[in-house]
Amino acid sequence: MTKRYDKELSVEDLAAMPDSDIDYSDIPELDKTFWKNAKLTMPAKKEKxxxxxxxxxxxxxxxxxxxxxxxxxxxxxAYVHTQLQDR
Known part of the structure; x- marks a missing residue:
């Protein structure tokens, strides 16, 4: 990241900040090749x-x-995945 902030930014800080002031340098631009290889993943079946x-x-x-x-x-x-990793 090339730009540094004086403090860690909260979600509220980012929401209040104009897009032009947000540092996106560590996020690569997406191009057509990204979507060429994208796959649709449907959510898992929910149980009531x-x-x-x-x-x-x-x-x-x-x-x-x-x-x-x-x-x-x-x-x-997320909790279940964490528990499964700790096995």
């Missing part, structure tokens, strides 16, 4: 379950906006 979760946990996820169930799934999936 009933689960009891503390109200404060559900409210926190809901407060983050649309897609809170997908967000919960992604966090659980």
């Amino acid at each position: 379950v009933t689960i009891r979760i503390d109200a404060d946990v559900i409210e926190w996820f809901k407060s983050k906006g649309k897609g809170y169930q997908s967000h919960m799934n992604a966090i659980l999936k």
Whole structure:
């Protein structure tokens, strides 16, 4: 990266920053060859379950906006992958 920031930037910092001020030097440009070799990967089959979760946990996820169930799934999936790597 050629440009350095005075501090680590949060998501909020980046959202408030004009695109022209963001350092993209460590991200290569995508060209037509990227899409030539791209493959569509469908998400894994979801299974509908009933689960009891503390109200404060559900409210926190809901407060983050649309897609809170997908967000919960992604966090659980990351945890499972970590546990499988530790075997």
